Amino acid sequence: MALIPAVFFLLWASTASQAHGNKPNFVLLMADDLGIGEVGCYGNNTLRTPNIDRLAREGVKLTHHIAASSLCTPSRAAFLTGRYPIRSGMTGHDGGYLVLMWSAVSGGLPTNETTFAKILQEQGYTTGIIGKWHLGVNCRSRDDFCHHPLNHGFDYYYGLLYTLINDCQASMPSEIHVAFRAQLLFYAQLFAVTLLTAMVTKRMGFLTVSWKVLVIFASVGIIYFAYWYVAYEFLRYWNCFLMRDFEITEQPMDLETTAGKMVNEAKSFIRRNKEGPFLLFVSFLQIHSPHFTTEKFRGKSKHGLYGDNIEEMDWMIGEIIGAIDEEGLVNNTLTYFTSDHGAYLEGLHPAGRGFNGIYRGGKGIGGLEGAIRVPGIFRWPGVFPANTIIDEPTNLMDIYATVIKLGGGKLPKDRIIDGKDLMPLLQGVDSVSSHDFMFHYCTDQLHSVRWYQKSNQTVWKVHYMSPKFSPEGAGACYGTKFCSCSGNGIILHNPPLLYNLSGDPSEKNPFPHDVGPYREVVQEIEQAVANHKISLHPVPQQLYRFNNFWHPRLQPCCGTFPLCWCHKE
Numbered sequence: 001m002a003l004i005p006a007v008f009f010l011l012w013a014s015t016a017s018q019a020h021g022n023k024p025n026f027v028l029l030m031a032d033d034l035g036i037g038e039v040g041c042y043g044n045n046t047l048r049t050p051n052i053d054r055l056a057r058e059g060v061k062l063t064h065h066i067a068a069s070s071l072c073t074p075s076r077a078a079f080l081t082g083r084y085p086i087r088s089g090m091t092g093h094d095g096g097y098l099v100l101m102w103s104a105v106s107g108g109l110p111t112n113e114t115t116f117a118k119i120l121q122e123q124g125y126t127t128g129i130i131g132k133w134h135l136g137v138n139c140r141s142r143d144d145f146c147h148h149p150l151n152h153g154f155d156y157y158y159g160l161l162y163t164l165i166n167d168c169q170a171s172m173p174s175e176i177h178v179a180f181r182a183q184l185l186f187y188a189q190l191f192a193v194t195l196l197t198a199m200v201t202k203r204m205g206f207l208t209v210s211w212k213v214l215v216i217f218a219s220v221g222i223i224y225f226a227y228w229y230v231a232y233e234f235l236r237y238w239n240c241f242l243m244r245d246f247e248i249t250e251q252p253m254d255l256e257t258t259a260g261k262m263v264n265e266a267k268s269f270i271r272r273n274k275e276g277p278f279l280l281f282v283s284f285l286q287i288h289s290p291h292f293t294t295e296k297f298r299g300k301s302k303h304g305l306y307g308d309n310i311e312e313m314d315w316m317i318g319e320i321i322g323a324i325d326e327e328g329l330v331n332n333t334l335t336y337f338t339s340d341h342g343a344y345l346e347g348l349h350p351a352g353r354g355f356n357g358i359y360r361g362g363k364g365i366g367g368l369e370g371a372i373r374v375p376g377i378f379r380w381p382g383v384f385p386a387n388t389i390i391d392e393p394t395n396l397m398d399i400y401a402t403v404i405k406l407g408g409g410k411l412p413k414d415r416i417i418d419g420k421d422l423m424p425l426l427q428g429v430d431s432v433s434s435h436d437f438m439f440h441y442c443t444d445q446l447h448s449v450r451w452y453q454k455s456n457q458t459v460w461k462v463h464y465m466s467p468k469f470s471p472e473g474a475g476a477c478y479g480t481k482f483c484s485c486s487g488n489g490i491i492l493h494n495p496p497l498l499y500n501l502s503g504d505p506s507e508k509n510p511f512p513h514d515v516g517p518y519r520e521v522v523q524e525i526e527q528a529v530a531n532h533k534i535s536l537h538p539v540p541q542q543l544y545r546f547n548n549f550w551h552p553r554l555q556p557c558c559g560t561f562p563l564c565w566c567h568k569e
């Protein structure tokens with residue numbers, strides 16, 4: 001008889017703990033462009049990252065953690081939706097762009113994509129994002145905010161809707177469309193000379209076209225060049241502004257105070273919501289160029305401004321985990337740290353070149369490990385073991401399934417979710433990852449595929465194409481901004497190259513074509529690619545030219561367009 005009340009008590013207790021209280025908080029920390037070779041606990045002993053290292057000491061460090069893309073916009077889209085960016089139309093493409101290029105573009109994370117924040121919001125979570133977004137703003141007007149974080153499941157936003165770029169720092173040379181701008185200048189001069197010549201010859205009676213035609217020619221040209229002049233001349237105003245929820249607070253932003261403001265925002269979000277449950281996504285502006293670093297950290301690292309910038313970010317992380325500790329939330333908070341993709345090897349200038357440790361390739365080179373293998377640290381004392389290293393293949397998209405499950409939500413059933421629940425692996429219940437295949441795109445081109453052959457405990461990777469590196473074999477394209485993903489800039493591998501990543505993580509020695517398992521492995525992967533391709537459906541492309549150039553009518557503006565500036569705080 002005593003058994004029945006006991007069973008009821010257990011049932012009651014388990015539903016009660018699900019209904020309130022015991023839902024964990026989530027603090028997700030994402031660096032921008034940080035390489036796996038640039039973190040202390042991943043082997044860098046010349047940079048100081050004590051706070052990231054502390055998270056690893058108190059939790060689980062993943063050494064085979066893979067980003068879904070090697071560039072910001074697609075990688076972040078995948079992170080938030082748990083789906084390969086090709087499923088949401090958030091990949092770049094040939095003849096288009098690689099990422100969103102302005103804040104005033106109509107492309108962005110489609111409104112019918114469901115972020116983990118949206119699902120957690122429905123589960124009673126207060127959700128916030130602080131920092132970089134880079135997933136679009138508006139669709140049709142200056143303030144419809146269709147792609148804004150507040151329309152994608154976040155209750156609170158503070159930060160930079162676009163991304164840090166050199167143009168945000170007045171003293172730096174511009175980095176946006178540099179080649180195109182040089183062309184524009186040339187054509188503007190050509191246009192001016194042609195127009196002047198036409199007017200003079202007309203005046204002298206040698207030209208037979210009417211004045212009306214000349215006026216139309218002049219007007220079209222002037223409007224065209226004036227449009228680009230305004231777009232580029234005031235780029236800092238158009239792209240580098242801070243916003244709180246739907247309100248611009250600083251246009252252009254003051255870089256010297258941004259890091260401090262972001263830290264304060266993150267701490268105050270944690271304090272405001274300590275009764276929980278909450279989800280806070282801190283998306284750092286570091287360590288994207290221009291590597292602007294506040295005075296306190298300038299000149300302090302062994303790696304110039306680049307290293308200073310990393311150490312500044314580590315300090316910010318220390319402040320944020322400090323707030324979790326101070327509020328007594330540590331045992332009820334899953335804290336995660338990662339980077340959106342590998343470090344940028346080409347750099348805009350040599351001092352800004354990143355480092356991906358033993359892995360070949362970097363930002364933008366979708367198929368190589370250096371582009372996509374990133375730090376991944378999970379801390380949740382009492383739930384995850386401390387000081388533990390897991391070398392099983394995992395993906396940034398897995399966060400989606402993991403936090404939704406922990407928050408009591410359900411994965412959307414009407415679409416494919418590529419991420420997998422990491423809890424069994426992180427808690428040590430499973431020792432083997434649930435991933436079999438991962439597909440590595442460079443824009444919309446499938447460059448390589450990873451296969452975890454569990455029966456042989458081997459992670460294979462096949463390369464179908466790779467960029468023509470310069471110099472050859474460098475794993476980077478020095479002297480250009482990015483390697484190509486298709487066309488003349490790539491080499492097709494037919495038959496494909498195969499690597500045993502388990503034994504050759506630097507992808508140096510292709511497995512011989514005529515030896516042992518080559519055929520079997522390549523065939524198995526071929527089949528997985530075919531199945532993957534069947535699962536893809538055409539969707540509207542968000543980064544195509546027309547969706548991805550400056551639309552003045554979509555320009556977020558503090559003031560009356562085009563006079564956009566303010567400093568409210």
Ligand SMILES: *[C@@H]1O[C@H](CO)[C@@H](O)[C@H](O)[C@H]1NC(C)=O
Pocket residue numbers: 037038039043044045046047303306307353354355
């Ligand atoms: C640490 O990271 C810096 C910055 O990328 C890099 O230059 C340096 O080589 C790395 N040091 C080690 C020991 O890995």
Ligand SMILES: *[C@@H]1O[C@H](CO)[C@@H](O)[C@H](O)[C@H]1NC(C)=O
Pocket residue numbers: 328329330331381382
């Ligand atoms: C967190 O849990 C650990 C044991 O897992 C305990 O030692 C520690 O005191 C707890 N901290 C707080 C703030 O509750």
Ligand SMILES: *[C@@H]1O[C@H](CO)[C@@H](O)[C@H](O)[C@H]1NC(C)=O
Pocket residue numbers: 456458500502503504517
């Ligand atoms: C791949 O490399 C690992 C580590 O060197 C080795 O244990 C494994 O046997 C290799 N797999 C094959 C199929 O050669």
Ligand SMILES: *[C@@H]1O[C@H](CO)[C@@H](O)[C@H](O)[C@H]1NC(C)=O
Pocket residue numbers: 455456517520521
């Ligand atoms: C995997 O291992 C089995 C034996 O354990 C072997 O027969 C098979 O050829 C291996 N496959 C590959 C692709 O290495």
Ligand SMILES: *[C@@H]1O[C@H](CO)[C@@H](O)[C@H](O)[C@H]1NC(C)=O
Pocket residue numbers: 110112113415538539540
């Ligand atoms: C979102 O809408 C687009 C355009 O109608 C459609 O192609 C796509 O499949 C939709 N995505 C989802 C996840 O429903």
